[in-house]
Amino acid sequence: MEKWKTAIERGLVSGSTASALSTVALAAMGKHEAGSGFAPTNAVSHWIWGDQAARHDGPSLRYTLPGYLIHHASATFWAVLFERFMGERLDRSSVVRTVQAATATSAVACFVDYQLTPQRLHPGYEKRLSRPALAVVYGAFGLGLAAGALLCRRAD
Numbered sequence: 001m002e003k004w005k006t007a008i009e010r011g012l013v014s015g016s017t018a019s020a021l022s023t024v025a026l027a028a029m030g031k032h033e034a035g036s037g038f039a040p041t042n043a044v045s046h047w048i049w050g051d052q053a054a055r056h057d058g059p060s061l062r063y064t065l066p067g068y069l070i071h072h073a074s075a076t077f078w079a080v081l082f083e084r085f086m087g088e089r090l091d092r093s094s095v096v097r098t099v100q101a102a103t104a105t106s107a108v109a110c111f112v113d114y115q116l117t118p119q120r121l122h123p124g125y126e127k128r129l130s131r132p133a134l135a136v137v138y139g140a141f142g143l144g145l146a147a148g149a150l151l152c153r154r155a156d
Contacts, residue, residue, distance in 0.1 A: 007084035014083060014148025015076030021144035022137050023071065026125055029133035040137075041067040043124035054127035067124070074123070075141065078109045082145055083152075090149050099146045106142030110134075 027037035034040070036057035043054035044067035053063045082105045083090075090098055113123050126134060 003087070004084060007080050007087055010083040010087065010149065010152040011076055011080030013079075013152050014145050015072070015079030017148035017151065018079055018141050018144030019072040019075035021147070022075065022141040023068065025137045025140035026071075026129075029129050029136055030125075033130060033133055034128045038064050039128045040125035041071065043067065043127045044070050046124040046127070047121065051127075054124060071123070075144075078105060078141075079145055079148065081105075083149070091153065095146075095150060098149050099143070102144075102146035102149065103139075103142040105145055106138045109141070110138045 023041065026040040030040040031037040034057070038059045039054075039057050042056045042060065042063035045053040045063045047070060048066055049063060053067065056063045082102065086101050086105070090101060093101070114126070125137065129137070
């Protein structure tokens with residue numbers, strides 16, 4: 001039980017950094033490809049509001065806030081799993097190994113998001129971004145996981 005407690009504590013940190021960094025990437029890619037930095041995050045709220053969320057370009061309490069909260073919760077979920085199953089290895093790892101483990105976790109998350117999850121529960125930003133832009137977003141997610149993991153270990 002102690003391992004899960006530690007994973008949750010650390011996962012809150014690494015999930016938050018992964019969420020923040022990948023949201024910045026979503027905004028940058030959205031601005032570049034869809035003309036709106038909010039469009040990809042709005043699209044996440046398609047879980048609640050359907051396809052009209054994916055079509056909304058501006059900031060909105062209806063679409064942007066739940067989109068970000070869903071994205072953040074998902075990032076935290078993956079971060080807790082990352083910390084639970086990789087945590088002990090990360091405690092003894094170098095920065096390079098931590099980045100590699102976080103990148104692998106990000107790749108697994110992407111695979112699960114798009115290959116194992118029903119379409120209705122896909123992240124949604126694929127409705128506004130190209131595959132190369134999604135690679136940037138998942139790359140930023142992985143870097144955020146690594147940064148959070150390193151931060152946790154530095155504080156310990």
